[in-house]
Amino acid sequence: MAIRRIALSALLVNRANDRHGELENETAAIAQLFASQEQHMRNLAKDLAAKGEVFEPPLVFPDGDKFVVADGNRRTTCLKLLSSPRRAPTVELQQFFTQLRKQWTGKFPDKIECRVETDRDRVDDILFRRHTGVQGGIGQSTWNDRMKNNFVIRTGKGNGLHVADEIEARLRSAKMxxxxxxxxxxxxxxxxxxxxxxxxxxxxxxxxxxxIREEQATLRALQRVANDLAARTITLDDIWDTEAKLEYLDDLDREGVLPTVAPKSKPAQASVSTPTHPAPQKPSPAKSTPWPHLIPQVNYGVTWAAHLQRHREIWEELQFKLKLSDHPNAISVLLRVLLELSIDNYIKEKSLISVHENDKLAQKAAKTAEDMYTNGKLDKKYLGEINKLKHGEKLISMDTLNRYVHSPNFNVSPEHLKMLWGTLSTFVVLCLTA
Incomplete structure (x- = not known):
C-alpha cells in the first residue's frame, strides 16, 4: 500500500464499477452514477464543497499512465465535475456544479491523496470488506443485491463453490x-x-x-487455461473485465481449444452439440408460481459485456421490474426495442455484409437468422419461425411488434407477449451472445 498525491486529471472513474456493471467509458460511468442516485451525488458534492476537502482517500490502481478508481468513484466524480462542470451529464447538473464550485472553501485541489494498490486481488479483497453505512449519500453507500452480484460475476468471490479448487482437483486426477x-x-x-x-x-x-461437453476435450481446454495462468502468459490484467475474458476465450476458440462435442454416455449432463456459443433451450417459469414479468427468472447464459449495458438494463426491467398485469404497453415497446438492439449487436459483432443500411428490421432479422443457421446455431424449423417476422398479419411478425409501438388502436395482450417471448427468446439470446 502507498499513499500518493495524484492529479485529478490522471484519475479515471471506473467504467466497470460494481455499482452499475461494465460500461463503455468514463463518461458513461459518470452519467450512470447520476442516473441511479442523483440525490446522493448532489448531497456528496455539497458536502465536499462545504468542507473543502476529501476525508477518505480513494482506492486506486495503476493503468498505464492513469489510475483507475476502485473505490471512491462518487467522490472522484464530484471532484471532476466541480473542476469541470461541463462534463456533467445534463444542463441542469452543469449549472448545479458551476454554482457549487463558487462555494468551495480555499484553493480547489488539482491533486488529491489516494491509496494506491498495484495488486488487483488485494483491491477486490478491500472492496469485499467495505460499503457499510449510507448517511444520506455522504458516507459510503451499501451495495444492493445487483451490485453484490456484479462483484461476484466480475471476480468469482463469494459465490459458494470454489471453481478453481474443483478444476485443480479434476486436472490432478487426470494427471494434467x-x-x-x-x-x-x-x-x-x-x-x-x-x-x-x-x-x-x-x-x-x-x-x-x-x-457439459466431452470430458477429455474439456479437460484439455482447462489444462490450456491452467497452463496460461500458471506460466503468467495470461495475467490478471488480461482478464480484468468481461470484455477481456471474452477476448481470451475467443482466442482459444479460434485456436480450436474449446470443446464443442457433448458427451453421449451421460445424458443427464449432456447439452446439445453446437458451436462454442450454444443455442439455449427455451426456459419456462415454474408452473406452481407463475412469474409476473415477461422474461422468466432463469439463467439464459448471457455474458453482459460493457457494450451490452443498455440491452442489460432493458432485459432487467422486463425480467424483474415491469409486471405484465400492470405495464403491458411499456413491456411491448421494450420488447421491440430489445429485439432490434440485439439484432444490431449480432450484425456488428459478426460483421454481416449481407445486411444493408436501408434494410427493415424484419429483413435484418431474417439475414441474422440465416447466418445463425449457416453456422449451426439454430435448426431449420426455428429458422422458419424467425422468418415469420417478415410476414404481416401474423401474430409472430414484425408488423405486430411495430403495431405495439405505433398503432393507437392495437390492444396489448399479456398472453400474446408471453407467446412472443417464448418464440423469440432463443433468437434474442443468440444475438446477445454473438
Whole structure:
C-alpha cells in the first residue's frame, strides 16, 4: 500500500464499477452514477464543497499512465465535475456544479491523496470488506443485491463453490496439472459466470461442478487455461473485465481449444452439440408460481459485456421490474426495442455484409437468422419461425411488434407477449451472445 498525491486529471472513474456493471467509458460511468442516485451525488458534492476537502482517500490502481478508481468513484466524480462542470451529464447538473464550485472553501485541489494498490486481488479483497453505512449519500453507500452480484460475476468471490479448487482437483486426477502453481484467484475470476464456464465445457449446478461437453476435450481446454495462468502468459490484467475474458476465450476458440462435442454416455449432463456459443433451450417459469414479468427468472447464459449495458438494463426491467398485469404497453415497446438492439449487436459483432443500411428490421432479422443457421446455431424449423417476422398479419411478425409501438388502436395482450417471448427468446439470446 502507498499513499500518493495524484492529479485529478490522471484519475479515471471506473467504467466497470460494481455499482452499475461494465460500461463503455468514463463518461458513461459518470452519467450512470447520476442516473441511479442523483440525490446522493448532489448531497456528496455539497458536502465536499462545504468542507473543502476529501476525508477518505480513494482506492486506486495503476493503468498505464492513469489510475483507475476502485473505490471512491462518487467522490472522484464530484471532484471532476466541480473542476469541470461541463462534463456533467445534463444542463441542469452543469449549472448545479458551476454554482457549487463558487462555494468551495480555499484553493480547489488539482491533486488529491489516494491509496494506491498495484495488486488487483488485494483491491477486490478491500472492496469485499467495505460499503457499510449510507448517511444520506455522504458516507459510503451499501451495495444492493445487483451490485453484490456484479462483484461476484466480475471476480468469482463469494459465490459458494470454489471453481478453481474443483478444476485443480479434476486436472490432478487426470494427471494434467501444470508443474507451476495455478493462481486460483485468477482462475475464479476468469470463470466467474456460468456463460463463461459453459464455453470451457463446465457448469456449476446445485453447488457441484459438472462437465457439459466431452470430458477429455474439456479437460484439455482447462489444462490450456491452467497452463496460461500458471506460466503468467495470461495475467490478471488480461482478464480484468468481461470484455477481456471474452477476448481470451475467443482466442482459444479460434485456436480450436474449446470443446464443442457433448458427451453421449451421460445424458443427464449432456447439452446439445453446437458451436462454442450454444443455442439455449427455451426456459419456462415454474408452473406452481407463475412469474409476473415477461422474461422468466432463469439463467439464459448471457455474458453482459460493457457494450451490452443498455440491452442489460432493458432485459432487467422486463425480467424483474415491469409486471405484465400492470405495464403491458411499456413491456411491448421494450420488447421491440430489445429485439432490434440485439439484432444490431449480432450484425456488428459478426460483421454481416449481407445486411444493408436501408434494410427493415424484419429483413435484418431474417439475414441474422440465416447466418445463425449457416453456422449451426439454430435448426431449420426455428429458422422458419424467425422468418415469420417478415410476414404481416401474423401474430409472430414484425408488423405486430411495430403495431405495439405505433398503432393507437392495437390492444396489448399479456398472453400474446408471453407467446412472443417464448418464440423469440432463443433468437434474442443468440444475438446477445454473438
Amino acid at each position: 496439472l501444470p508443474s507451476r502453481k495455478i493462481p486460483r484467484s485468477n482462475m475464479n475470476r476468469l470463470l466467474s459466470s456460468e456463460s463463461l464456464r459453459n464455453r470451457l465445457g463446465i457448469s456449476v449446478r446445485k453447488g457441484r461442478l459438472e462437465f
